[in-house]
Structure formats: C-alpha cells, structure tokens
Amino acid sequence: MNFIGTGYAVSDMLSMVSRYGLSDCVHVNGVVKDRHTLSDYYAASDLFLFPSFYDNAPLVVREAAAMGTPAILLEGSTAAEVICDRKNGFLTQKSPERFSELIIHLKNNRDLLNRVSEGARTTLVRSWEDVVDEVSDRYDSLIRRYKG
Numbered sequence: 001m002n003f004i005g006t007g008y009a010v011s012d013m014l015s016m017v018s019r020y021g022l023s024d025c026v027h028v029n030g031v032v033k034d035r036h037t038l039s040d041y042y043a044a045s046d047l048f049l050f051p052s053f054y055d056n057a058p059l060v061v062r063e064a065a066a067m068g069t070p071a072i073l074l075e076g077s078t079a080a081e082v083i084c085d086r087k088n089g090f091l092t093q094k095s096p097e098r099f100s101e102l103i104i105h106l107k108n109n110r111d112l113l114n115r116v117s118e119g120a121r122t123t124l125v126r127s128w129e130d131v132v133d134e135v136s137d138r139y140d141s142l143i144r145r146y147k148g
Contacts, residue, residue: 002041003028042067046113047106053077053094061089065120070113072102086112088119 003013003026010028017026032038042048048064048071056078061071065088072090073080083089092102106113 001026002045004030004032004038004041006030038063039067042069045069047072047090047103049099049103050074050079051099052079055079057082062124062126065089065124068117068121070116070120072099074099082124084119084123086116088116088123090116 014028017023017028029041032041042064045064045067046069048061048069050058050061050071050073052058053074054077058079061073061079061082064071070089071083072092073083074094075091076094080089080091083091085091090102090106092098
C-alpha cells in the first residue's frame with residue numbers, strides 16, 4: 001500500500017505501520033510532485049482509496065481514473081457526486097468496517113474491479129481541450145448576459 005501526500009496524521013500513521021510490522025508492505029511516500037512518478041503510482045494500483053468526507057471534486061480521482069484505477073469514496077460526500085457505484089467507481093458507508101469490507105470484496109472479485117476500472121477511464125477522464133472549450137463557452141455566455 002502506498003500513501004501519497006502528507007497531513008496532520010502522518011506521524012501517527014508511521015507509528016502504526018511500525019507497531020504492526022507493516023514497514024515492508026505499507027509505504028508513506030510524502031508529497032510526489034513529479035507527474036510521471038505520480039502516474040506510475042496510479043497505474044500500479046488496483047484501487048485509489050479516498051475516504052475523505054469533506055474534500056470537493058478532487059482532481060486525484062480523475063487522475064487515478066485516467067490510469068485505469070477506480071476509486072472508493074464515501075457515500076454522500078461531495079467528491080462522490082461523479083461516481084456511479086460499481087460503474088465508474090465504488091461507494092461505501094462512512095465506516096472503517098464497511099470501507100475495509102469493500103476492499104476485501106474487490107480483492108476477491110477481479111472481474112468487477114476490471115469492469116469498473118474501464119468505466120472510470122471512459123467516464124471520468126476529460127481532456128484539457130474539452131475543459132477549455134467548456135470554460136470558453138461559459139465565459140462567452142457570461143459576457144453576452146452582462147453586455148445587455
């Protein structure tokens with residue numbers, strides 16, 4: 001398991017990894033700024049775990065999807081609004097037990113994981129050209145509206 005980034009709980013996480021003897025299979029990598037290295041982490045992963053309830057529309061979910069890595073998000077979170085459960089990602093209750101049960105289920109159901117991986121890649125990824133066209137259209141609309 002690879003953790004990317006840092007946060008207020010990183011020292012607690014490192015202590016837990018050590019206490020449970022998981023240093024050989026759990027790695028806390030800190031902030032990864034190189035886009036190619038980050039893409040390699042996504043591509044090497046089966047799942048992208050995003051248990052945050054409060055983060056809004058994170059780009060990381062789409063970045064993971066671009067590399068064929070579906071995400072697990074919490075039901076009812078803002079970030080989960082783009083996810084259709086078991087179509088382009090996975091949703092679970094805000095509970096460590098439910099989250100871990102879903103991970104175990106997916107470990108044992110590679111066909112579902114592969115189907116959702118493809119769904120994530122085809123429905124969540126947007127090219128910069130699409131985004132720029134959409135933003136340009138929105139600005140044009142706003143300008144027309146306020147010009148009178």
